[in-house]
Amino acid sequence: MLINLRDICSIAEQNNMAIASFNVPSFEALRAAIDVAEQTGYPVILSHAEGHDPFAPLDKIGPTMVALAERSSATLCVHLDHCEHLSYMYKALNMGFTGAMFDGSFLPYEENVANSSRAADMCASFDAGLECELGSMGSREAGSRDEGGTAQESGAIYTDPDQAQEFIARTGLDILACSFGTVHGLYKGEPHLNFDVLTQIRERNNVPLVMHGGSGVSDEDYVKSINAGIRKINYYTYGVKYAGEAVERLVGEKGGKVAYWHDMTTVAYETLRDDFEKVVKVFANGAKPLA
Numbered sequence: 001m002l003i004n005l006r007d008i009c010s011i012a013e014q015n016n017m018a019i020a021s022f023n024v025p026s027f028e029a030l031r032a033a034i035d036v037a038e039q040t041g042y043p044v045i046l047s048h049a050e051g052h053d054p055f056a057p058l059d060k061i062g063p064t065m066v067a068l069a070e071r072s073s074a075t076l077c078v079h080l081d082h083c084e085h086l087s088y089m090y091k092a093l094n095m096g097f098t099g100a101m102f103d104g105s106f107l108p109y110e111e112n113v114a115n116s117s118r119a120a121d122m123c124a125s126f127d128a129g130l131e132c133e134l135g136s137m138g139s140r141e142a143g144s145r146d147e148g149g150t151a152q153e154s155g156a157i158y159t160d161p162d163q164a165q166e167f168i169a170r171t172g173l174d175i176l177a178c179s180f181g182t183v184h185g186l187y188k189g190e191p192h193l194n195f196d197v198l199t200q201i202r203e204r205n206n207v208p209l210v211m212h213g214g215s216g217v218s219d220e221d222y223v224k225s226i227n228a229g230i231r232k233i234n235y236y237t238y239g240v241k242y243a244g245e246a247v248e249r250l251v252g253e254k255g256g257k258v259a260y261w262h263d264m265t266t267v268a269y270e271t272l273r274d275d276f277e278k279v280v281k282v283f284a285n286g287a288k289p290l291a
């Protein structure tokens, strides 16, 4: 069942849990994300990032995501991740995406407000939910997978709680992506999350909050973040890292006798599915499955 970003985040709000948002730029990741939602009974967000278009073009992966979500027994949202161009957002919404993120975090504040408001109007006309980002994670989602480091090293700017209040009121966004110490890509050392930033944003605003750069965070910090108002956690890098390692092991064991379609895709799918299942259960934060 395909539902709206607002509705899937209200399920998270009602249950004090977070919904996993998995990037799915390969059939293995897409199948793993849907199977985990169907098998666990927890809702999942299937995300396509604009920056992944060279590997997974929207016009091919987008209709596949929408069709599979529509016919699934699981509760799913099909979401556009880190979109920087409104024309690209229009294409995704027009093919049936039910949520979109406008990422204006790299723009001067007033330009971020103006473009996020345009995105809000566009999403409203498709009855889709809108996520926007304030502050900056530093590292980009489509950057190299080992780009992350720490929030300080990647030039992150934490979300300002007072500015967040104004930003939400002026843009009409539905959910807010916050920068509070996570980064995209691989961490070098332990991430240090600033829960005060989250708590202050949440005290001033009642919108669901989003953690980007969700992989590599400890289970304890996931739970603390959820209890502080995080309702959507974006997770991708560590899943594909583990899948890559599993493929490497397979090649090491079987030498040159590895078939791409059968051996490699199966081991990648199984590794992604097991890892996605693990995080979905942590993000549920004790809530019962829906189905």
Ligand code: 13P
Pocket (backbone or CB within 6 Å): 023, 081, 082, 141, 183, 184, 185, 186, 211, 212, 213, 214, 215, 216, 234, 235, 236, 237, 238
């Ligand atoms: P990771 O790189 O930590 O998996 O985060 C993914 C993400 O935030 C996508 O928007």
